[in-house]
Amino acid sequence: MKSDFDRLMAERVLDGLIVTGPSHANPAMYYMINGAHVGEATTVIKKRDEAPVIFANSMERDEAAKSGLRVVDRSQYDPLKILNEEKGDRLRARARLTAMMLDELGVKGRVAVYGREEQGEAFALWHQLMALRNDIQIVGEYGDTVFNRAYYTKDADEVARIRAVGEKTMIVVGNTWDFLASHRAADGVLVKDDGTPLTVGDVKREIRGWIREQELEAPEDFIFAIGRDAGVPHSRGEDSSPIALGQTIVYDIFPREAGSGYYFDFTRTWCVGFAPPDVEKAFREVLEIFNITSDAMHPGTPCANYQKMTNDYFEARGHPTMRTNPQTTEGYVHSLGHGVGLNIHEGPSLSEYEGNTDILEPGVAITVEPGLYYPDKGFGVRIEDFLWLNPKTLTLETIGEFPKDLVIPLKKAGGRRSSLRSGAGEKKKGTGGKGRGTKKREKK
Amino acid sequence: MKSDFDRLMAERVLDGLIVTGPSHANPAMYYMINGAHVGEATTVIKKRDEAPVIFANSMERDEAAKSGLRVVDRSQYDPLKILNEEKGDRLRARARLTAMMLDELGVKGRVAVYGREEQGEAFALWHQLMALRNDIQIVGEYGDTVFNRAYYTKDADEVARIRAVGEKTMIVVGNTWDFLASHRAADGVLVKDDGTPLTVGDVKREIRGWIREQELEAPEDFIFAIGRDAGVPHSRGEDSSPIALGQTIVYDIFPREAGSGYYFDFTRTWCVGFAPPDVEKAFREVLEIFNITSDAMHPGTPCANYQKMTNDYFEARGHPTMRTNPQTTEGYVHSLGHGVGLNIHEGPSLSEYEGNTDILEPGVAITVEPGLYYPDKGFGVRIEDFLWLNPKTLTLETIGEFPKDLVIPLKKAGGRRSSLRSGAGEKKKGTGGKGRGTKKREKK
DSSP states (O other), X not given: OGGGXXXXXXXXXXXXXXXXXXXXXXXXXXXXXXTOOOOTTOEEEEETTSOOEEEEOGGGHHHHHTTSSEEEEGGGGOHHHHHHHTTTOHHHHHHHHHHHHHHHHTOOEEEEEESEEEXXXXXXXXXXXXXXXXXXXXXXXXXXOHHHHHHHSOOHHHHHHHHHHHHHHHHHHHHHHHHHHTSEEETTEEEOTTSSBOBHHHHHHHHHHHHHHTTEEOTTOEEEEEGGGGGSTTOOOXXXXXXXXXXXXXXXXOOEETTTOOBOOEEEEEEESOXXXXXXXXXHHHHHHHHHXXXXXXXXXXXXXXXXXXXXXXXXXTOOBTTTOTTOOSBBOSOSOEEOSSSSSEEEEOOOOTTOOOBOOTTOXXXXXXXXXXXXXXXXXXXXXXXXXXXXXXXXXXXXXXXXXXXXXXXXXXXXXXXXXXXXXSOOOOSSOOOOOOSEEOOO | OGGGHHHHHXXXXXXXXXXXXXXXXXXXXXXXXXXXXXXXXXXXXXXXXXXXXXXXXGGGHHHHHTTSSEEEEGGGGOHHHHHHHTTTOHHHHHHHHHHHHHHHHTOOEEEEEESEEEHHHHHHHHHHHHHHOTTEEEEOOOSSOHHHHHHHSOOXXXXXXXXXHHHXXXXXXXXXXXXHHTSEEETTEEEOTTSSBOBHHHHHHHHHHHHHHTTEEOTTXXXXXXXXXXXXXXXXXXXXXXXXXXXXXXEEEOOEXXXXXXXXXXXXXXXXXXXXXXXXXXXXXXXXHHHHHHHHOOTTSBTHHHHHHHHHHHHHTTOOBTTTOTTOOSBBOSOSOEEOSSSSSEEEEOOOOTTXXXXXXXXXXXXXXXXXXXXXXXXXXXXXXXXXXXXXXXXEEEEXXXXXXXXXXXXXXXXXXXXXXXXXXXXXXXXXXXXXXXXEEOOO
């Protein structure tokens, strides 16, 4: 959390932080300025043990003020005059301007840099700054950075925002189920009113509409892949594929708040009409290890434990894993989950490797998403929920609830189904689904 | 254009390029892989005079293949084994992995890096790579980079995509005009059916809906600011402000294609009911210099000329400019325009500074957007069109046409206006508007 900054800077012996870039698609800037809207000419500097200051383009002074930070108008340094003095050399001019901002706050020594920028330009800039000022040492943190540590745990305000995205996503997912269930089948595929096959492209178009209707962003779209494509974890699916009965659909949806805000992440696997025995078996196993791991999770334990548990479980049932064969494209081919926040992937990591020291700390907001993939057999299965370890109650809460049913029943010929789908969160008696029933579970 | 890469690399004595990061919100990757959807673990490497190669996560092999590039599955390097060998040190593991990819293609020497990444992590990575391999020198280009040069000019395919965004934007802008025009006034402000004031927030909510309806993204939202806020160029406007008659509304909208594609950029200034004399005068001047500069533009001329022309024009009429006072917040406070493409701001720059060597080359796609701002007098005016210098015909084409009228007429009391607004592209006889009439203008 943001209150950890000074402690984290002290641990890393950092005298200052610089964050640059626009607030859009740039989690470090968004986080630092509390979601205010600023453009690319923005710099935030924080001296250790002092409040951060935003250096904004004069044109953006009103928006910058919405950050709640002290605003310094960068036009006071006369950037155009500096650029003229440097004969139009923008790199030298930018380095000089940055040095003036650091001087304004008396920042020197070890200064770490953050924010998504064109990496080549940033590389040039920080070298230029060090060439200009030998009392400044630019530090590039990797992995366990000050920001990544701060992102690692979420407070209730952040989770309230994620929960709102989760609830809207549940509406989109519910609509998708209902939409599929409302079609009739012919010759082994779902068909539209005109008798032509319903395709992945048709369904995706509807889903995009519902995402927009909920005023969410899906900057990286979503996954809706059927059959063999569902067996390739990050295949987005082919628009031309028909919705064939008895084939698995992997539906992985990860929208965020409008304006580059917080993400939510969720997956279900469905088969329309029926599930073949091998799919049903895989689904039961994925659901079982989902329940085993999420029931086992409790505060203070190493995250790698749960990936180990999952690898053990699948290997015992004869599935290849990345632990037994790193290049396998069959079996269990990814990690159990990851943190989610302003980044779709952030800490902690639920991977199993030497040196993964990530701990399930109170406040983590993570996905749990075991899966099994057999592209050559034409199927894949993944089940993903979003969990928050409430730091007050130390319980693991599911954010966004939806039944874990495998089979979408076929519409009866000649009539509409009386009820399309039981409500989200309600217990159901589907083939593989058993729901989670309770929203909060006590942890030791 | 992309066909320039090898020549540009030769000019800069670069042996290779590395592009990293996801395709989302990352123009260099999007450009390199032709808009395919890939996640953050992606690396593209291009050896000079050879085709680029994409190194993708095994899970994303299908999506990577859509790039049309040769795909190498990075799992063949066994990243988890490397991570274990490095005792979980992700930085060292990533540097080793990158070195293996470079070796695969025989790339060494001067290698430039591109793509939006967390700059501190990138800074650390490239230093780690150089520490590992003394036959590789990482180059950070700044400003006039290989990519920025390639982006600088657009071919007909790129402009067709921008044009489609422009046409959708014109629908949004037309809806906005109609929506404002459909309201009645009371006590100097527009009011809703229930008699309460129509606010900026109400209008923005509608605009966001229309943007979604057109299946566009507005990652950085848009500007709809009235009165004093319109006098601060990048103020987004306050939701609570009523739409007061006779106050300028600056409406600057810059959406892009869904999926981090091409941007469009456009501004109009409106007053509901009437325009006060000082606003009308400012509007006439802004429109006049808009026409003077865009009429004067022709291929091969320095872009700075047009900013100089604009500064001269406004200064001759007694307005402060950034040339006369760099810190001014009144008068003409920004540059005349900029290139637009996968980045909302890219080359060329229509700024006036020593060393701005940008030329109006055939193929540039730019904004022309003069403005005048008087926040203390409670108004601002900006007019912005999007122009493409067609490299075949050498004519400057307006992309997205809309009348340049200042005043939105008030709805007559007691009845609906028979026609809300003349169609986009149609000539109108408004107070200040005169339209551009022709779509193409011959250039010498």
